[in-house]
Amino acid sequence: MPKLDDTSGYLIAPDPEAHALTRNVSARDHTGASVELPVIEERPLTIFLNSQEIVTAMTIGDYPDYLALGFLRNQGMLSAQDTVTGVDYDDDLQVVVVRTQDETDHEAKLKKKTRTSGCAVGTVFGDMMEGLSEVSLPETPVRTSDLYALAAQINRTPSLYLAAGAIHGTVLCKGCDPLVYMEDVGRHNAVDKIAGWMFSTGTAAHDKVLYTTGRLTSEMVIKTALMGIPTLASRSGFTAWGVDIARQVGLTLIGRMKGQRFICAAGETRLIRDIDPATVPEAPRKSGRKGA
């Protein structure tokens, strides 16, 4: 069994030492003492699809190519059939351009501007809902022993969250193995970066689990379903519509994961309860994750 803080099993793990992602800020604590506080960077990134400016995202700035690809993919502006001929990132201009073989015009779609819930950040919600009707998720079983193992491992993985807080994480997992762990100031950016990575690498979705630190709102559930991932787990809670949509598309939805506890709000029949929860260690009080 690998050490829990060993990230060698990840394909992409957080890099809390990365210079550009955090900055020390001088502040004073409650006693009036000077403190140097590591805080997350937040910078604008403007995404173009060919010559069309699509959106400016606030992001920590890592993996701009995956963020752009995943955002366009999750918004339905880029389909599995589109051939991406290049992704050009300009660090100075803070611009990323996704180029496709055949030009597309998304002006019409962009007219349907929608403000979505939670950390939803200006996505074109109407289009996302439309895409849902075509979704058919595979009935992939999920072992509770794997879920517990994933949560424990993810919570102890060195991350920007543990280093600086105020950030969300999303992890693509398979079985009991976390594979790709993305973080961002917006949890939807973290999900989009995973979608972009999956799109770039042609990674299959049917046998994956998505773990997120954020709430299970309608938009998180929709994005996961559109990505074709049949299981979504979180340490946070649900919204009613999030549960409704999960049941509608056949997604296994697990929330409030903490120590031995969790709530399965959709997909119960696909859950294989192969471990006695009483044998799972309770989360230590200072287990790592703080309220983001």
Add this chain to the structure above:
Amino acid sequence: MPKLDDTSGYLIAPDPEAHALTRNVSARDHTGASVELPVIEERPLTIFLNSQEIVTAMTIGDYPDYLALGFLRNQGMLSAQDTVTGVDYDDDLQVVVVRTQDETDHEAKLKKKTRTSGCAVGTVFGDMMEGLSEVSLPETPVRTSDLYALAAQINRTPSLYLAAGAIHGTVLCKGCDPLVYMEDVGRHNAVDKIAGWMFSTGTAAHDKVLYTTGRLTSEMVIKTALMGIPTLASRSGFTAWGVDIARQVGLTLIGRMKGQRFICAAGETRLIRDIDPATVPEAPRKSGRKGA
């Protein structure tokens, strides 16, 4: 001294008993036992400014009038000079229309679509940044005794958060008194509802403190500054740009408030440290607020 869970001092307090805001969902817990889980509702609300459709927000659904007014105000689509002749809400259509004496066309502004950070929900970030240059915040002092009193009172106020979780809260305060406590699936909705209430009631901002459960990102700082409120406090952490902007506009920024602890990242000179933190009770382990 009033009981801490007494909400009679509030002008608007959360209503965790409100029928339409939560729903019981049947689920299974980690032991496989059936549970009835109270979860937050989430529904679309489309905001019109006169005949112009502006945005569809995902919201819990209370105070649609304040949400619409505050959203338009914080986006710079409605100025202090505009005369609002009516706010019409249609529950069936889930539409709210804000009518002004003089019609305005915001199509041009809407072309500058921006995806903002954290729980930023599709605001027109460029316009918000432009508005900032005109902001001059008053140098209102803040007593740490008041901040501690506010945090303790807010954390123990009956709320949708304590009832169902997965929701953000923002509270408009004066001195040691919380006045208006709004909650929503997106914390920016909660802030917008407060902005709408202030706009509707003509409430002064210079002597107020805004308390939020969410992270202190650039957009939260910008909204608070645009509202003219000189102090923003949170139990969550900072982003670097949030701190930068707070310092630029002269906003007192307090984060990571928990029990005796807090971090002042901007506006230290306006903080009156009138209480020994050691005399402040530590937050009990189960003090109420869970990770949203």
